[in-house]
Amino acid sequence: MKNICKLFLLGLILFSACVDLDIPPKNVTTDDALLTNDEGIDIYLARMYSYMPFEDFKYTARWGLRYQSWLGALGTDGTGESLNRDGECAAFTREDDPYWNVTKKPASDNIQPFALLRDANHLIETLPNYKSYFAEVNYNHYLGEAYYVRATVFYAMAKRFGGIPLVTKVIPYPAESDLLEVPRATEEETWDQILADFDQAAALMTPKSIKTGYSNKYVALAFKSEAMLYAGCVAKYNETVTGRLTGFGQKTGVRVMGFAEDRWQAASKKYFREAYKAAREVMENGGYSLYRKKWSPNNREAQYQNMVDMFSDLTSPENIYVKEYVYPTMTHGIDAYSAPFIFHAPLSSGSCPTLDFMELFDGFDRYADGTVKVTDGASNTEGNYLMYDAPMDFFKNAEPRLRAYVIFPYDIFKGKEIEIRGGVYTGNVPVKPFFSDYSYANSETRYQSLDIYTTANKTVPKTLYLSPNDGNRQELIPFDIKNDGNIDKGDTITAAGANGPFYDNGECSLAGLYLRKYLNPDPAFVAGEGKSAQPFILMRYADVLLNVAEAAVELSLAGESSPDGSDLLQVATDAINDIRDRAGATLITGKITPDEAGRNIVRKERRKELAFEHKSKWDLRRWRVQHYDGRDGFWGEAKDKNFYSNSSRYRFRGLYPFFSTQSRKYFFDARFQWISLKTFEYNPIDYYFEIPGGEVSKSPVIDQQPNR
DSSP: OHHHHHHHHHHHHHHTOOOOTTSOOOSSOOHHHHTTSHHHHHHHHHHHHHTOOOOSTTOBTTTBSOOOOTTOOSSOSSSSSEEOSSTTOSOSSOOSBOTTOOSOOOTTSOOOHHHHHHHHHHHHHHGGGGGGGSOHHHHHHHHHHHHHHHHHHHHHHHHHHSSOBOOOSOOOSSOOHHHHOOOBOOHHHHHHHHHHHHHHHHHHSOSSOSSTTOOOHHHHHHHHHHHHHHHHHHHHHGGGSTTOSOBOOTTTOOOOBSOOTTTHHHHHHHHHHHHHHHHHHHHHHSOOOOOOSSOOTTOHHHHHHHHHHTTTOTTOTTEEEEEOOBTTTBOBOHHHHHSOGGGOSSOOOSOEEOHHHHTTSSSOOBOTTSOBOOBSSSSTTSSOBOOBSSGGGGGTTSOHHHHHHEEOTTOEETTEEOOOOSEEEOSOSSOOOSOSOOSGGGTTOOGGGSHHHHOOSTTSOOOEEOOSSOTTSOOEEEOOTTOSSOOOTTOEEESSTTTOOBTTBSSSOTTSOEEOTTSOOOTTOOOOTTOBOOOEEEEEHHHHHHHHHHHHHHHHHTTOOOTTSSOHHHHHHHHHHHHHHHHTOOOOOSOOOSSHHHHHHHHHHHHHHTTTTTOHHHHHHHHTOSSGGGGGGTTSSOOOHHHHEETTEEOOEEEEEEEETTTTEEEEEEEEOOSSOOOEEOOGGGGSOOOOHHHHHHOSSOOOOTTO
């Protein structure tokens, strides 16, 4: 992708060049110049790739495909992966820039699908006229790239809108209105076209990319497996939404959303089969494998470091398709906005992982309901807080993968200890739970309301100290630092440490944790806007293993036989265990079962492995589990939706370490986020984005969503 982007810049120069002073100036170069040589094709493909709807560091779910990295954050789209202080932290119910608008905008603005479709269709229709100029393998590959681009655009639109206009040929301008207007196809026709285009791309493209930045046969198959999983789930799980999530357009009478009652079962089985077959072909013949360069059995430190390194190693055998960056010409800003508070440049804490996300992972003692244990009682309202000599002791058995994704309180990052405290407690030990009610109904009650903080009740002395400001303006608490029985001058401790949480400053550790995944760990690296150059892995071998496992379980649930004669559930089990083994997690014993419990094992593993990679928000949508009635399976495992939410609205929790001056130990409190409060809302209507109103109003054939 790095080389593709460089070629795009060259293409812009050539496309604006005037080749003959004796003829009128041209602002577009001719097909004869571009489509008669490999160098010209490079420029053509570079332009297309530069407008591809890839979601990486420069994509923000709230804003859409603007391709800027301002306020860059990951996992803040209402999935529970992470939280941040800004308005972009909201449920994924829309994009400010819809991926639909017909108008072609400048390259600096958001990218538009129909302009890209025109380029792909033009190459498909026109390149055959120049076939003799190319070696056959190159000619076929170039055509395959065009089909791959078209499939990718259709896929990006379909998962947002359902049935879309299937523009599969160049529309001439000017033309009769009946040629210019392409109505929305049915959702089933749309997914069938995506399937056909990915298949055609895979059939034409070379097994290995012929140049850096190009795709290849297995890139197409990997993305096909992902797209077909989405299609199969939409066909199946639309039926689980009250009233069936389907409907017809008013202008055309076409089923633009959902599947017919007599078609959804057959369609879902077909798509799951195609997902399975595509993933299996990548596994069998693609030559990829999980990254294990520093991995060592029974060595948790090596397993952790292995997973830290894998996201920056461009030689990783796991990488299927990567978007590269290079400083200073092509950069992004993930470090400038999502690093811990002490590294803010100019902001920080854009991606603060939640306790809900942390609880997906192995390695923690738990209550009977599955939540992390912070007291010696039967719930976090009973008994006394558990005490730890150091906060990292709480995480000593956590999956190495989690530590590679998340910065724990007092772990080391960029050579510095990341000091995170919810507050300081100066009262006697043992310490009782601060609250008697930790449910959603009490989620807005904050530590600041406690008598031990406010001293509102004069019979209760102030024993809890919290920080209302940032690290430089905190209240100082006298503390015997030397532990010699004397508090010397200057012996003090701050309430929230260097990184918060700070009550009135959202630029801190909102939920008690920080993002580590993708951040630059080099102590010599100085973050800043437009200074980060880490690559973003758009597709990796772990995706394929998770795709094959999910498709296998779905086929088993439907009573289908294996498309290639393999043992579906053994393939699924082996795929999940390969990922868990690399992650340092506990392996599954026996086979995954063909039921909801088995399906949820796969879903949970997917949410863990692919976190912060722009995958979870789409998974929750296709599983149809984000609205209230479906939220028991919100995390890929059973949860009490009444505890975590209230009707359509829900919140996420943090894990906050407190320091006890009496015991000189730490304890943890688990409660709903209390800094920069974020409440999310999701309804069944949100599984399909609204078609831009302007496109509907000006067209005689473009239908709005039936439920809008």
